[in-house]
Amino acid sequence: MQKLSLDARVREHLERSAATSAGRSAETVYGGHEHALRQTLIALRAGATLAEHENPGEATLLVLRGRVRLHSGETSWEGRSGDLLIVPSARHSLEAIEDAAALLTVAKTS
Template identity: 65%
Template sequence: MRKFSLDALARELLRRAADSPNGRAAETVYGGHEHVLRQTVIALTAGNRLAEHHSPGEATLFVLRGRVRLGAGEVRWDGMHGDLLVIPPQRHTLDALEDSAVVLTVGKPQRESHADE
């Protein structure tokens, strides 16, 4: 079993984001390419954004700190500490309205096994 302090990680990533030229920092706390589930803490300083990008599949954002705005096309959803935002299955952006940290959770479809039976 592993245990993480997401609050401590959010503080550390916000410090790193403040020192970064693009105002962001991230660290995957669980999963990766070999797993179906991936959870990544992302920190953005106020006024910075993740530019429009494709949806990673089924995904949510849990706001640990600050306020963010998730946008897809003409639709916008604001989230603050404690909110869970469902990421739409289309291109979207994420803006930090304040210094913010979120947990991005992505569930990728499993590849079918083609092993002989």
């Protein structure tokens, strides 16, 4: 069994995101391309975005800190600390309304 502190990783990645020109930092904390399940910690500085992209499978976004907005087409959803957003199967993007960190969980579909 492995254990990690998401709080510590959030602090670390928020510091990293503040130091990059893109305003973001990420780390896969579980799984990866060789697994069906992948969990990735994403930190975004206020105003930073993840450009529109495809959804590789079923996915959720658990907001750990701050506020984000998930966009898909003409629809958007706002999430804040403690909110779980269901990522749409359509193309979507993510923006940080304020400094934010979230845990993205993806279960790949074949």
